[in-house]
Amino acid sequence: MPRIVLENADLFDSINGTVISGETLVIKDREIVWRGDNSSFEKEENDNIYDLQGKLLLPGLMDLHIHLDGDFADIMNMEAMIMRNKTSMYGYKALKNSQEYIKSGVTTIRDCGAFGKNMHSSLRNVLDRQMFYGPRLLASQLPIAQFGNQEAFGPDHYLNADKTEETYSGVDGIIHAVRDRRREGSDFIKTMTTGGVLHGQGSAVDQSLFNDDELQAMVREAEKFGMHVAAHAHGDTGINNAIRNGIRTVEHGTLISEESVDLMLKMGTYLVPTQSAGGFIKSIPEQMRKMLPPEVVKxxxxxxxxxxxxxxxxxxxGVPIAIGTDAPVAGEHTHTAKEMQLLVQNMGMSNIQVLQSATIVSARAIKRDSILGSLDVGKAADVVVTNKEVLNDITVLQDKLNIDYVFKDGTLMSKKGIIEFNSK
Ligand SMILES: [Zn+2]
Known part of the structure; x- marks a missing residue:
């Protein structure tokens, strides 16, 4: 394979939060093999050179909280989703939805809960082998939920047809659950330490789930296999339990207290705010409001x-903030850039800080920063070429026409939102 040379660009240094002008980046096979000033680049025969004329190079963006097997239309009509689709259908939906991310410059996604048992680990392998274009995928598959709490809404026969979670009790049950997911090829574990908003009438957001010994067993067993644990948590007691017992990423963190914030700093925990989903829950569309039980709306x-x-x-x-949308809860997949805009607007993040959140901070959160999250030699060649204006206006990333090129694992995947890929 000839080398790919991205020359005459500005480069976003995500680790230092700076921009370096006049850079050239060289990709060989799946890796970044050279990076330096334009003037010191040595051309080789057969190099495939892109003269970028001052465009900006970003590390591939990340979205750490999505659910690939649903569309926004499914959220708006959950009965149809559950009644009309068999498990395999979710696999095809997941493939299609995962592919959309590439066009937006999102090259790594973490699926925080899916229906099929080994569906998403297979999808991950298919995408890694480049049988289809698509991002790098980390799969949790079925979340581990506490027995008797995380009911979805709908009558029993819906739930038994395709459960969104499996439930366990006690340390032995938890250890088995983690091992079962490992066997099915999961990359990490997703759990819930509180109830959820859309999870059902009896699933209270301030209800704390699992005992300390169960959470400790989950984290310990996951880490043995090189997996981290992500916990959905709204109420502060459940948030605090998750942090205290060594969970890596707190998802939502809606009602977090200052005490829990301090504990996050001490434990090195990451927050995935999912503000798109929070905003959606705040003003649920009328069509969905009619479908939901009044207790859930309350x-x-x-x-x-x-x-x-x-x-x-x-x-x-100073808690490290990673990026996650909870798509499709708040809209069609790939509103990752919109989530970045919300963090700038609502938290006062600078454009540089939110770009760091979507790259190196998210890579650290999932313990993949040795290969992802920055444009350094030896890392995977996940590169986005975009307009420099993004440094002044983060909404630039919301228009696919501004995403000039997306490379994943050293392969050109898309150009201005149009796919440029031949399957291997
Ligand atoms: Zn979620």
């Missing part, structure tokens, strides 16, 4: 207003 109204002010304390005290 829950949504109660918590959504507090999310931004509580999360702001975490950001201001």
């Amino acid at each position: 829950k949504a109204n109660e918590i959504a207003g507090l999310m931004i002010e509580r999360q702001l304390v975490a950001f201001e005290k």
Whole structure:
């Protein structure tokens, strides 16, 4: 394979939060093999050279909280989703949805809960082998949920047809659950330490789930296999339990207290604010409101207003913030750039800080920063070429026409939102 040379560009140094002008980046096979000033680049025969004329190079963007097997249309009509689709259908939906991310410059996604048992680990392998274009995928597959709490809504026969979670009790049950996911090829573990908003009438957002010994067993067993644990958590007691017991990423963190913020700093925990989903829950569209039981709407109204002010304390005290949308809860897949805009607007993040969140900070959160998150030699060649204007206006990333090129693992995947890929 000839080398790919991205020359005459500005380069975003995500580790230092700076921009270096007049850079050239060289890709060989799947890796970045050279980076330096234009003037010191040595051309080789057969090099495939892109003269970028001052465009900006970003590390591939990341979205750490999505659910690939649903569309926004499914969220708006959950009965149809559950009644009309068999498990395999979710696999095809997941493939299609994963592919959309590439066009937006998102080259790594973390699926935080899926229906099929080994569906997404297979999808990950298919994408890694470049049988289809698509991003790097980390799969949790079925979340581990506490017995008797995380019911979805709908009658029993829906739930038994395709459960969104499996439930376990006790340390032995948890250890088995983690090993079972490992066997099915999961990359990490997703759990819930509180109830959820859309999870059902009896699933209270301030209900704390799992005992300390169960959470400790989950984290310990996951780490043995090189997996981290992500916890959905709204209420502060459940948030605090997750952090205290060594969970790596807190998802939502809606009602987080200052005490829990301090504990996050001590434990090195990451927050994935999912503000797109929070905003959606705050103003649920009428069509969906009609479908939901009044108790669920009441829950949504109660918590959504507090999310931004509580999360702001975490950001201001220095908790590392990673990017996650919870798509498709708040809209069609690939509104990752919109989430970045919300963090700038609501938290006062600078454009540089939010670009760091979407790259190196997210890579650290999932413990992949040795190969992802910055444009350094030896790392995977996940590169986005875009307009420099993004440094002044983060919304530039929301228009695919501004995403000039997307490379994943050293392969050109898309050009201005159009796919440029031949399967291997
Ligand atoms: Zn979620």
